[in-house]
Amino acid sequence: MEKDFDVIVIGAGIIGLSVSYELSKKYSVGLIEKNRKYGLETSSRNSEVIHSGIHYPPKSLKAKLCVEGNxxxxxxxxxxxxxxxxxxxxxxxxxxxxxxxxxxxxxQGMQNGVPEMRIIERNEIKKICPDIDGICALYTGSTGILNVHYLMDCLYEKFLNNGGIAGFDEKVINIERKNALYLVETEKGKYYSEVVINCAGLYAEEISRKLGFNYNVFWAKGDYFTISKRFNIPLLVYPVPMKEGLGIHLTPRFDGVLRAGPDVEYVKKNYPPYPNEKENSIFKPDENKKFFFYESIKKLLPKIDIEDLVPESYGIRPKLQKKGEEFKDFVIKKEIDGFINLIGIDSPGLTCCLSIARFIGTLLT
Ligand SMILES: Cc1cc2nc3c(=O)[nH]c(=O)nc-3n(C[C@H](O)[C@H](O)[C@H](O)COP(=O)(O)OP(=O)(O)OC[C@H]3O[C@@H](n4cnc5c(N)ncnc54)[C@H](O)[C@@H]3O)c2cc1C
Structure with missing residues (x-):
């Protein structure tokens, strides 16, 4: 048997696209995706925030890859x-x-090497954001927002320009080790490669199990509401973080409209992760959460009214952290020769996409 690719990447979210682009500079890469297009799952259902790296314990992969990835x-x-x-x-x-x-x-931010940080008092908060109330705040200058769809378009195009090959509507159903190669079987065909990289997001656990590596990943849904009233808030505003998430925060969109969310709600793994376009009616956040969102946001933004909150969308994080548990790091490692696993790539996965891709490059050398 002959290899079809040096490397097969499973899953074309922001992580699979970044890894495929990075590795296509040096190797022949096949990218396999079960949906009709790249980036239709968690990668296009998030806050689109470029995080600074203040939230993660020093020396963790999340801290290192976030500061570098930023x-x-x-x-x-x-x-x-x-x-x-x-x-x-x-x-x-x-x-x-x-x-x-x-x-x-x-x-923690200082230990992680986060630049442009300072603690500011109430009067300075008021100068920056007259509508926000608080005793003091941590200002991080390196946080920002991006359009993840354009980023994915760009990575995909660059990957193709480097000779990469992508297959869509191809769900990986089996993987086996055949001597020095891996056989990756999809609904449409069979492919051989020397290396397999598991970037399957919510389903990475399933892919990993096919080669005998078991993980328990929890699904944590996050709902968003749009704020219909206009406020003068030019930057991101977060509460003090909670155990499992960063708290319901305010993110300005590029058009100036504010989004509120996400919260953290652990759901069953058969929860419809991302309905297709025909099922749009269930792609809505839980409207019953409106009061909870209102109560959370009011503490930061006292002028908000409950009627200002309009249900928007949701995303689901693959978390290694059980409800109530302490911090869990990304798992990014070579399990056996030629098989690299990425498990529990929740936030700040988007911020880390390019640093994760580089890190994986080092695991192959
Ligand atoms: C509510 C929410 C808010 C967030 N906010 C931020 C933020 O502001 N900043 C930040 O840095 N991060 C944020 N994140 C995290 C970030 O979105 C994720 O870390 C990132 O999108 C993960 O990308 P991925 O490529 O691993 O996963 P995905 O985008 O889910 O991609 C995985 C792909 O694998 C494919 N796949 C699965 N199984 C198979 C199979 N058997 N065969 C073929 N293909 C398969 C899927 O179809 C999918 O396209 C947030 C996440 C959520 C849920």
Whole structure:
């Protein structure tokens, strides 16, 4: 048997696309995706925030790859004229007890090498965002927003220009080791490669199991509401983070409209992850959460009314962290010769897409 590719990448989300593009500079790469197009799952259902790296324990993969990925991403976006904005972000303490957490995040950010950080007091918060209320806030200048769809278009085009080959509507149904090669079987065909990289997002656990590596991934849904009233909020505004998520935050879109969310709701793994276009009616957040969203946002933005909240969409994170558990890092590792697993790529996966791709390049050498 002969190999069809040096490397097969399973899953064309932002991670699979970044990895495929990076590796196509050096190897022949086949990218296999079960949907009719790339990026139809979690990668296009998120906050589109370029994170700074303050939230993750020092020396964790998330901390390292986020700080590195933040810088790489801005460079790439600039170089390729992809719409983005380095808005900065305020993480705001609204209760006295939260001030300690702001100081802890600042120290953690320093340890992680996050640039452009400072703690600001109420009067400065008011100068930057007159509508936001808080005792103090951590300002991070390297946080920003991007358009993930344009980023994915660009990565895909560059991958093809490097000679990469993509197959859509091809679900991987089996993988086997055949001597020095891997046989990857899809609904449409069979392909041989030396290396297989599992970038299957919510389904990475399933792919991994086919080669005997078992993980338990939890699905954590996050709902979004759009805020119909206009406020003067030019940057991202976050509350002090919770255990499993960063808290319901305010993200300005490029048109100035604010989005609120996401929350964290653990759901069953048979929850419809991303309905197709025909089933749009179920692609809505849970309207019953409106009051909870209103109560959370009101603490930061006292002038909001409940009627300002309009249900928008949701995304689902693959989390290694069980409900209530402490921090869990990404799993990105070579399990056996030629098989690389990426498990639990939740936030800040988008920020880390280019740094993850580089990291995987080093695992192949
Ligand atoms: C609500 C929410 C908000 C977030 N906000 C941010 C943020 O602001 N900033 C940030 O940095 N990160 C954020 N994230 C995290 C970020 O979105 C993810 O880390 C990232 O999108 C993961 O990309 P992926 O390519 O691993 O997964 P996906 O986009 O899910 O791609 C996986 C692909 O694999 C394919 N696939 C699965 N099984 C198979 C199979 N058997 N055969 C072939 N193909 C298969 C799927 O169809 C899919 O296209 C957020 C996530 C959520 C859910």
């Amino acid at each position: 810088e790489l991403l801005y460079e790439f976006l600039k170089e390729n004229n992809i719409i983005h904005k380095k808005t900065g972000k305020l993480t705001v303490a609204v209760e006295k007890e939260e001030v300690k957490e702001i100081e802890r995040l600042y120290k």
